[in-house]
Amino acid sequence: MSAQAIKTSAQERNFLKKLLDIYELLPQQSTGAAIIGRIYSELLSLIIKELTCKAGSLFIIDSEDGSPVFIAVKGGDESLLGKKLEKGKGIVGKVAITGKNYLSKDASKDPAWMGEVSSNKGFSTSDILACPINYGDRIIGVVEVLNKKAGMFNRQDMRTLSGLSRHIAVFMKHLIDESEQKKFIDMQAKLYELSKMLNSNLDTRAVVRGAMEAIVSLVKAEVGSLLLVDKEKKELFFEVALGDSEKTLKEIRLKFGQGIAGWVAQQKQPIVVNDTAQDERFYKKADEKTGFVTKNILCVPVMSSGEVVGVMQALNKKEGLFTKQDLKLLTSLSDQVAIALENASLHEELKRTFVEVVESLAEAIEKRDPYTGGHTKRVVKYSLMIADEIHLEAEEKDRLKMGALLHDVGKIGIDDSVLRKPAKLDETEFEKMKAHPSIGADILGKIPQIKNIIPGILHHHEWYNGKGYPDGLSGDGLPRIARIISIADTYDAMTTDRPYRKGLTHEVAIAELKRFSGTQFDPQFVGAFIRAFEKQKLVPAHP
Ligand SMILES: [Fe+2]
Ligand SMILES: [Fe+2]
Known part of the structure; x- marks a missing residue:
């Protein structure tokens, strides 16, 4: 007392x-x-x-x-x-x-x-x-x-x-x-949630968006945004902009030194501007375009290994003005966001390298089969057309892409006499050729990281009614990515010239897909494939 x-x-x-x-x-x-x-x-x-x-x-x-x-x-x-x-x-x-x-x-x-x-x-x-x-x-x-x-x-x-x-x-x-204690406990809980999210394996975009939402609530601001650096152009672009103006803001780019965010990126310094109208650094055009009125800004650089990789900003304190404590809080959080961004970019790079390796592997295999040049790339393209039409989730779409790239990887184990035969295969040869999905699955099955694309490879010659090979799977029991690759693969095979026959026209090939819809192919995906062609008005590869 x-x-x-x-x-x-x-x-x-x-x-x-x-x-x-x-x-x-x-x-x-x-x-x-x-x-x-x-x-x-x-x-x-x-x-x-x-x-x-x-x-x-x-x-x-x-x-x-x-x-x-x-x-x-x-x-x-x-x-x-x-x-x-x-x-x-x-x-x-x-x-x-x-x-x-x-x-x-x-x-x-x-x-x-x-x-x-x-x-x-x-x-x-x-x-x-x-x-x-x-x-x-x-x-x-x-x-x-x-x-x-x-x-x-x-x-x-x-x-x-x-x-x-x-x-x-x-x-x-x-x-x-x-009440201070309560505020402190609330803040600790929010910080805990935030760090849990930043360290999660979620998609980068989801992580940084979630982080911005948490940060805005912690500093009690109306909205917030995260701008990233385009290293080559020395510009900032909006990666996340909370509120209603995201679409408009994504069209805006700020040069280093332009606007308060540009100033922060250039000076590598955090800043509180509590009256934007009086600050000549403030970039008015963003507000003019969105109709939002920025009264005050809390803005900090996101630094990684001494380099500015982005800028985080919170706009309009809900009550009163931004304080030094808010700035301190945002600065400490920006380090965590920087680590999350760094991890994400390492992950992306690894993924890119992996896809590149797989692409060149697929290309090398294809070179053995001179009659089907470009087949793999086209199967990937057609598969992704179906994926977009049915709004396949990003993760499954990634698997589909890899599966399509590698669907014929097992042909590596097929004799040249069969694979390079300039004529139609006889029954024995065809039986040998039919081993390629299983060979592919065997080879890739040894790599744990890509286990989940194996079904797409192993089952791309199955039929929707169960009459395909190697396992005779049918209907929903047949993996979705295999059902998609099957349509893309067959369409390309039909529309491509072979030494012993000319490729079918787009119209005839589509008619064939329709004819076998429900027996060989999943009708749902045949429909999606046709719609995708109509929408994109794509000129078929081999008309
Ligand atoms: Fe195949
Ligand atoms: Fe194929």
Whole structure:
């Protein structure tokens, strides 16, 4: 308890007893904001009763910027709750700075009185009494009472309020600690969620979007965005833009040095701009295009190995202005985002290298079979057309692409006499050729990382009705990527010239797909393939 708690009058003792009654309202655990608000409100009612007046307000002093914030309002305009007063302005602002009591017998004639802030319709302020609420040597709040019921506030009232304020201080300090603790716990929980997400194996885009959402909520901003660096052009582009303007913003690119984000990228320095209208670095065109009004910005570089790889920004603090603490928080989070981006780009690079290796492998195999040049690439293309038409998820689409690339990899184990035969295969030769899906699956089955593409390779010659090979799978039992590759593969085989026959036209090949729809092919995917051709108006490879 504060050293100020010395002599206690009978009135104060009585007040203290009632204070303790209010204190009983506090639950043992989890003190929510609503209950704390109710307690402040009860506390103010008690003060108003003790001072026999008509109205009053209770303020807390924002520890970050020193401005008074309404935490309880009685008899006046309750919509002021939560609002901030400008530091040092008005009677309350003065009391918060000087720490001295203030008595005004006629508010309307008092130059310090800011009637527009505290009065509302139907309430006219006459006399005012305001006292600081001190805890130790810090002013943690201000109590203001208005319009004494009988007569006017006098020196005695001032002494009374001042005496009560010593007890209010202890009470309030406790509540502040409670809510600070709650805020701290909330923030820790959010940070924990964020770091869990950043370290997850989700798709990079989903991770950075989720991270931005969490960050915006942590710094209490309206929206936020992540811009990435285009190294070659030395420009920034929007990777994530929360809010309604993402599409428009994605068209915008900022040069290094252009706009606040460009400045941050160039200077490698974080910045808080609390009045964008007054800052000449601010790039107005983005707001003009989107219709969004940027009032203030918190902007930090995302650095990886000393290089700027992006810029993170939070726009428009929901209440008040961005603080140094917000900036500190955003800066520390930007390091985590940088690591997530780095991991993602390593992963992407690895994936790209892998696809390149697979592509050249597929190409090398194809070279053995001189009659089907470009077959693999076209099967990939047709398979992806179907995938896009049926909106296949990214992960399965990746598997489909790899499966299509490698579907004939087993031909590596087929004799040249069969594979390069410039004529139609006889029955024995065809039986040998039919081994290629199993050979391919055997070879690739040894690589654990690509296990999930094996079904596409092993079953690309199965039929939808179960009459294909090697396993005679049918319907939904036949892996989806195999059903897709089968259509792409057959269409290309039909439309390609062979030494012993000319390729069919696109129209005839489509008619064949339709004819075998439901027997050899999954009708659903035949339909998707035809629609994709119609939509893209693609000129078939071999008309
Ligand atoms: Fe094949
Ligand atoms: Fe094939």
